[in-house]
Amino acid sequence: MKILSVRLQNLNSLRGEWQIDFRQPPFTQSNLFAITGPTGAGKTTILDAICLALYHQTPRLKTSPTSNELMTRHCSECLAEVEFEVAGQGYRAFWSQRRARGQSEGNLQPAKTELARLDGTILTDKTSDKLKLISEITGLDFGRFTKSMLLAQGGFAAFLNADANERAELLEELTGTAIYGRISQQVFSDCRDYKNQLELLQAKAGAVELLSSEQQQQLSGELAVLKQQQQQCQQRLSQQRQMLQWRQQLDSAGDELNKAAVALEAALAHRQAQQQQLSRLAQHQPASKLSPLYQAMQQARQQLSDQQQLEQQLQQQHQALMQQQLRLLAQGIAWLNQQQQQLQAQHQALQTTRQQQQQQQQQLQQDKTQLEQALQAVSTSLAAVDPGQLRLSQQQLREQQFILQQQQQQLARQHKLQQQLTASQQQQAGYQQQQQQVTAALVALRQQYKQLQERLKDKKQLLAQQQLIMQLSEHRAQLQEGAPCPLCGATEHPAISEYQQLDSNSTAAQLTELEQQLQQLQLQGEQLNKHEASLQALLAQSAQQQQQLHTDLAELTTLLQACAHASQTELTDALSNTAQQLQQTESSLAQWEQQQARQQQVKEQLLTLTNQLTAIAHQQQLAQQQAERQQEQSAALASQLASWQQHYQQHAHQADIASADLSKAESLSLLEPRLQQVQQQLQQNLGQQQALQRQQQQLQLNASQTQQRWQQALADSAFADEAAFLAALLSDDEHQQLSQLQQQLQQQEAAARHLLQDWQQRQQQLTAQQITPLSAAELSQTLAEDEQQLQQLTEHSGQLQQQLNSDARQRETQQQLLQQLSSHKQQYDYWQRLNSLIGSADGARYRRFAQGLTLAQLIVLANCQLAVLHSRYQLARHPEAELELVVLDTWQADAARDTKTLSGGESFLVSLALALALSDLVSHNTRIDSLFLDEGFGTLDADTLDSALAALDNLNARGKMIGIISHVDALKQRIPVQIKVAKQQGLGYSKISISR
Numbered sequence: 001m002k003i004l005s006v007r008l009q010n011l012n013s014l015r016g017e018w019q020i021d022f023r024q025p026p027f028t029q030s031n032l033f034a035i036t037g038p039t040g041a042g043k044t045t046i047l048d049a050i051c052l053a054l055y056h057q058t059p060r061l062k063t064s065p066t067s068n069e070l071m072t073r074h075c076s077e078c079l080a081e082v083e084f085e086v087a088g089q090g091y092r093a094f095w096s097q098r099r100a101r102g103q104s105e106g107n108l109q110p111a112k113t114e115l116a117r118l119d120g121t122i123l124t125d126k127t128s129d130k131l132k133l134i135s136e137i138t139g140l141d142f143g144r145f146t147k148s149m150l151l152a153q154g155g156f157a158a159f160l161n162a163d164a165n166e167r168a169e170l171l172e173e174l175t176g177t178a179i180y181g182r183i184s185q186q187v188f189s190d191c192r193d194y195k196n197q198l199e200l201l202q203a204k205a206g207a208v209e210l211l212s213s214e215q216q217q218q219l220s221g222e223l224a225v226l227k228q229q230q231q232q233c234q235q236r237l238s239q240q241r242q243m244l245q246w247r248q249q250l251d252s253a254g255d256e257l258n259k260a261a262v263a264l265e266a267a268l269a270h271r272q273a274q275q276q277q278l279s280r281l282a283q284h285q286p287a288s289k290l291s292p293l294y295q296a297m298q299q300a301r302q303q304l305s306d307q308q309q310l311e312q313q314l315q316q317q318h319q320a321l322m323q324q325q326l327r328l329l330a331q332g333i334a335w336l337n338q339q340q341q342q343l344q345a346q347h348q349a350l351q352t353t354r355q356q357q358q359q360q361q362q363q364l365q366q367d368k369t370q371l372e373q374a375l376q377a378v379s380t381s382l383a384a385v386d387p388g389q390l391r392l393s394q395q396q397l398r399e400q401q402f403i404l405q406q407q408q409q410q411l412a413r414q415h416k417l418q419q420q421l422t423a424s425q426q427q428q429a430g431y432q433q434q435q436q437q438v439t440a441a442l443v444a445l446r447q448q449y450k451q452l453q454e455r456l457k458d459k460k461q462l463l464a465q466q467q468l469i470m471q472l473s474e475h476r477a478q479l480q481e482g483a484p485c486p487l488c489g490a491t492e493h494p495a496i497s498e499y500q501q502l503d504s505n506s507t508a509a510q511l512t513e514l515e516q517q518l519q520q521l522q523l524q525g526e527q528l529n530k531h532e533a534s535l536q537a538l539l540a541q542s543a544q545q546q547q548q549l550h551t552d553l554a555e556l557t558t559l560l561q562a563c564a565h566a567s568q569t570e571l572t573d574a575l576s577n578t579a580q581q582l583q584q585t586e587s588s589l590a591q592w593e594q595q596q597a598r599q600q601q602v603k604e605q606l607l608t609l610t611n612q613l614t615a616i617a618h619q620q621q622l623a624q625q626q627a628e629r630q631q632e633q634s635a636a637l638a639s640q641l642a643s644w645q646q647h648y649q650q651h652a653h654q655a656d657i658a659s660a661d662l663s664k665a666e667s668l669s670l671l672e673p674r675l676q677q678v679q680q681q682l683q684q685n686l687g688q689q690q691a692l693q694r695q696q697q698q699l700q701l702n703a704s705q706t707q708q709r710w711q712q713a714l715a716d717s718a719f720a721d722e723a724a725f726l727a728a729l730l731s732d733d734e735h736q737q738l739s740q741l742q743q744q745l746q747q748q749e750a751a752a753r754h755l756l757q758d759w760q761q762r763q764q765q766l767t768a769q770q771i772t773p774l775s776a777a778e779l780s781q782t783l784a785e786d787e788q789q790l791q792q793l794t795e796h797s798g799q800l801q802q803q804l805n806s807d808a809r810q811r812e813t814q815q816q817l818l819q820q821l822s823s824h825k826q827q828y829d830y831w832q833r834l835n836s837l838i839g840s841a842d843g844a845r846y847r848r849f850a851q852g853l854t855l856a857q858l859i860v861l862a863n864c865q866l867a868v869l870h871s872r873y874q875l876a877r878h879p880e881a882e883l884e885l886v887v888l889d890t891w892q893a894d895a896a897r898d899t900k901t902l903s904g905g906e907s908f909l910v911s912l913a914l915a916l917a918l919s920d921l922v923s924h925n926t927r928i929d930s931l932f933l934d935e936g937f938g939t940l941d942a943d944t945l946d947s948a949l950a951a952l953d954n955l956n957a958r959g960k961m962i963g964i965i966s967h968v969d970a971l972k973q974r975i976p977v978q979i980k981v982a983k984q985q986g987l988g989y990s991k992i993s994i995s996r
Contacts, residue, residue, distance in 0.1 A: 001138050001149065002085045002929035002961065008049035010078040011070050013042040014981075015989040020046070022961060026977045026996040031961040032952060036972050037981030042990045043965045046979070047150055047932055053080040053093045054134055055142040056111065056127065059150070067108070068097055072989075074104045083118065086137055087927075090118035093134065150932045151915050160885070160899050160911050167883050171851045171858075180850035181843030188843075191835035194828040201824055205817040211807040219800050226797040233790040240786060243772045244779040250766040251776060257759040264752035271745045281738040287728040290713055294725070297710045300703040307699055311692045318685045321678055328675045329648040335671070336641040343634050347627065354623050361616045368609045371602055378599040393585045404578060414556045421549040423950060428542040430871050434890060435535045442528050449521045456518060459511045520879065527876055530860060538867045545954075852882055854921075859885075861917035862910075868951040870909045870944065873902075905940045909948065934965040949974055 009017040027033060035043045048058040048070065061069050071078040079096035094114040100106035115130045116122045124130050135141045140149070172178040211219075719725040730738070772779070838846040859875045866873055872891050878884030886896040887910065902910060912933075919928060940948060949971070952962050963979075964971065972978065980993045 001140065001927065003050065003149075004083040004085055004090065006046060006049055006053075007081040008046070008079065010072040010075040011042075011049055011052075011080065012045040012072060013040070013983075013988065013990045014045050014992065015072045015075065016991075018992045020979060020992070020994070026994070027961070029996075030977045032975060033963055033977040033979060034971060034975040035963055035965045035979045035981065036967060037990070038967060038983060041981040041983050043967075043981050044934055046981075046992075047934055047965070049080040050082050050932075051142070051146070051150065053082040053095050054084075055131065055145065056095055056113065057142060059146050071097070076102045076104050076106065084138075085929075091123075091137065092116050092118060093130070147918055149919070149928055149930055151919070151934060160907065160914055167855075167885075168848070168851050171854050171883075172847070178847070181847035184838050184840050184843040184846035187831070187835050187846075188839035188841050191828075191831040191839055194824065194831050198821070198824045198828045201817055201821045205814060205821055210810055210814070211803070216804070216807065219804055223797055223800040223804070226793055226800065230790060230793045230797065233786060233793060237783065237786050237790060240779060240783040243774070244776065244783055246766065246769065246771045247774070247776045247779055250763070253759055253763040253766055257756070257763055260752065260756040260759050264749070264756055267745070267748040267752045271749060274741060274745060277738055278742055281730075281735070281742060283728045284730040284735060284738075286718060287725055287730075290717055290719075290725060291729060293706070293710045293713050297703075297706040300699065300706045304696070304699045304703050307692060307696045311689065311696070314685055314689050314692065318682065318689070321682050321685060325675065325678045325682070326648070328671050328678065329644060332644050332671045332675075333641065333648060336637055336644060340634065340637050340641070343630050343637070347630050350623055350627055350630070354620060357616050357620055357623075361613060364609055364613050364616070368606065368613070371606045371609065375599065375602045375606065378595060378602060410556055414553065417549050417553050417556070420950070420953075421546060421553070424542055424546050424549065427871065428539060428546070431535055431539045431542060431867070434871075435532065435539065438528055438532045438535060442525065442532065445521060445525050445528065449518070449525065452514060452518050452521060456511070456514045459507065459514055462507055523879055531863075531874065534860065534863050534867065537864065848882055852877075855883060855885075858914070858917050858921055861920050862913045865913035865916045865951065866910065868954060869913055869947055870906070873906065873910060875910070875914075905944055908940065909944065912948065928960070930961045930963075932963045932965070945971065945974075 004023055005019065005021040007017070007019040008014060021027075035046060037043050044060070048060065051058045052070065058070070068078070077096065077098035079094070081092065081094045083090065083092045085091070092115070094116075095111060097111040098109050100109060111127070112125075113127050113130050114122060114125045115133055123133055138145075172181070714722060714725065717725070719728065838849070840846070855877065859877065863874050866875065872889065874888040874890060874894075876886055876888050876896070878886050885899055887899055887902065889895045889897055899907075899910070915933075919931065945968075952964070964975065966972075976996055978995050980995055981990050982993065983990050
C-alpha cells in the first residue's frame, strides 16, 4: 500500500483547502521527507487527515454524528481525501462532514463517505461497506494501519516498556493471536462437553431394563391364545351385525312406507289449495294472444310523439346556428380593422429604424479608419524583431541550465555515495568481528553442552540403579545372617547395611540441576545461532549494498569525466549566469508575443467592424422590401374587409337579428373554418327538417291503421273492453312464478306416488328373507355383550403386545446407545489428548505459546533493524520469563540489561527498531510502501541521528516513501525535502508549504 496524495480542508489549525501530491516533484526525486513546524502548528493533522479519509477516525480523536473536534473553529464544513495504490491499482477514499444551513453554529449533519477507483468507478458510498472494503483491499484495519504505516506519538515505547500481560495484549492486538486463546478455550470447552455427553450416555445405557427370555416366552404364549379368542368373537359379531342390520332395514322400510303415504296426501291437498292461482294462469293464455296488437298500437303512438319533439329541437338548433354565423362574421370584420391599424404602426416604426441604421453606419466607418491606422503602427514595430532567434537562444540556455543542474546533482550524489560506502565498510568490519566472537562462543558452548550431556547420562543410570535397589528393600529386610538367600542361595549378605544407606533424593536433585543447566545451555545456543544467522544476513546485505555503491560510483565517475576539473562553486556561478540570461531572453520574447497579440486583436476588431457595416447594409435592404410588402398587405386587407361587411349586412337582414358585438376579434385563419362549418350545419339542418316532415306523415298513417286492427281484435275476443284485457294480462314475473308453481305441484305429486311404490317393493323383499325371529332390541343387547367381550380381549392382547414391543424398542435403544457410547468414547479420547496439549479454561496455554513464537519472530526482525540503527544493542527473550525482553550489550560481552535501564536516545532507537519490525510483522499480507513516523528525534546525538537517518535512507532505497514529523533543527538540515507547517501570526491558523 502506498499513499499517492492527501487533500484536506478545515481540520484543526489548517483552515482552508490544502493538497499534497506525492507523485509530483520534489517527492518523485526523494522518497524521504520531513514534516516540520513549531509545536502545535498542525503537523500531526496531516496524518489525522489520512486516517480520517480511510477509517473515519484518528489515533487521537474520533468523530461522531453529534461531535466533531477535528473541524476548524468557526467553519461549517471539513473534508479529508486520500489517493492510494495497492498492487498497481489506484483508489480514492473520501470523507466529509458539514453543519446545517452552512452555519458554524448549526447542527452536525451525517458524514458523507465514498470509495472509488482512480478511473472514476465508485465502489461504495456507504460507511459500513467502505470500512469493510478498505480492510479487504489493503489487508489493514485501523489498528494494523496505525501500527504498520502510521506510527503515532507515544506509540513507539509502548511495546518496549510494557509488562508481560500488557505485551501479550499488544501482541494479540497487532498480530491477531487472540484466535489461539479462543482455540484453547474452545478445545477445553469441547472436551468438557464430550465428557459430559459420554457420562450421560453411560448413565442411559445402564438405566435400560429388559425382559428375560422366560418372560418373553410367557407373554408370547398368552398373546397367541388371546388372538385366537379374538378371532372367534369377531366371527360371532359379524353374524350378529348381519341379523341386526336386516331387522333394522325391515323396520325402517315400514316407517318409510307410512311416511310416503302421508307425503302423497299432503301433495294432493297442496294442489287443491293453489287452484285459484292456477285459474289466473289459464285466463292469461287468451290475453297473451292479443298482447302483440296492443303493444304495436302503443309503439306507433310513442314514435309519433317522439317525431314531433325532434322537429321542435331542429327548429331551435337552426335559429342558434344563424346567430353563431352572424357573430363569426362580426368577429372577422373586427379582426380586419385591427390588422389595418397594426400595418400602419409597423410602417411608421420601420421608417424610424432606417434612419437609425444610417447614423450607425457613419459612426462605424469612422472607427474602421482609426483601427487601420493602429494596425499599421503595430506591424511596423513587429518587423524590427526576429522571434525565431529569440526562441533558439531560449532553448540553448535551457539546455545549458539543465546540463549544469544535472552535473551539480551528480557531484552531490557522488559525495553522498562515498560517505555511504565508507560507513558500510566500517559497519561490515564490525559485523565480521561480532561473527568471530559468536562463532568462538558457539564452539565453547557446544563443548560444554557435550560434557554436560555425558554427566547427565551417568546420573540417569545411577538413579535407575538406586531406584531398582530401593524397590527390593522389602525382600532385603527378610534376609538374615547365616540363612541362605531364596534367590541365589548365598548365606552371606555383605551389602545389606550399604544398601540401607542409599538415598535417591540427592541423586534426583543433582539430575534435575544438570537438566536445568542443559536447558539453559540449549537456550543460549539457540540465541547464539539466531544471532549468528542475523549477522550472516547483515553481512550479505552489507556486501550487496557495497557492490551496488561501487557500481553507482563507477557510473557517476564516467558521467563526470567531462567536468572533472569543475568545482561546486564554479558550477553554481555558471548556473546563476545562465538563469539571468534565460530570464532576459524570456522577457524579450514575452514583449514580442504581446505586440503580436495586439496586432491580432486589431485585425479582429477591423473584421468585426466590416461585418457590422455589411450587416447594416443588408438590414436596410430588408427594410425596403418589408415596406413594399406592407403596402401590398394593406390593399388586400381593405378588399377583404369590404367583402365581409357586405356578407354580414346580408345575413343580418335575412335572419332579422340585431347587430352583433364587434369588440371581440379573432384571426381569419381561425374564423373561416368555423364559418364554413356553421354553414354546412345549417344546410344539414334544413335537410333533416324536410326528412322529418315526410316521416311524420308516414307515422300518422301507421298509427291510424294499428288502432283499427286493435279495436277489431278486442271486439272478437272474450274480453268486454280494454280494462278487462289489461286485468287478465299477467306480467312476465307473475307468469313465470305461476308456471313454476304449477310445475312444482305436478312434480311433488309424481314423486310422492313413485316413493310409495318403491317402499312397498322394498318391504316385500325384506319380509321374504326371514333371517331371525328376534327383535332389534334383543339383537342389540346380544351384540353389545359380544363387543364388550372383544374389547376386553383386545385390551389384554394390546397390553401384552405393548410389553413385547417396548422390550424390543428397549433392546434397539440399548444397541444404539452402545454404538453411540463407542463413537463418543473415541471422540472423547481424541479431545482429551488435544486438551492435554493446548486446552485451558482461560485460553492461556495455547495463546502464550503462539505469542512466544510471534515475539521470537519480532525479535529477529527488530535485531535486523537494530544492526542498522545501532550495532551495539540486540534484543533477546528473558531466559526465565516467557514474554519478557532484555537488551544484549554487544560492547560489554553480550551483557543482558533490562530495557528500563536504557537512556532516552537508546530507548528511542530500540523502540524505533521495534516499531519498524512491528510494521513488517503486521503487514505480512500487504506490501507497505509508505511509512509515517510521528515521534521526536530530539533525544539523539549527532552520530546516532546520522545512524537513524542512514537506516531510514536504506528503507528509502528499497522503495519505501518515509515521512518524519519533527521540529529538530539538525534533522531539518539533513532532509532537504520538507513539508513546512507554519503558524500565521495572531490568527491561530497555519499554512502548508513544500520546499527543497
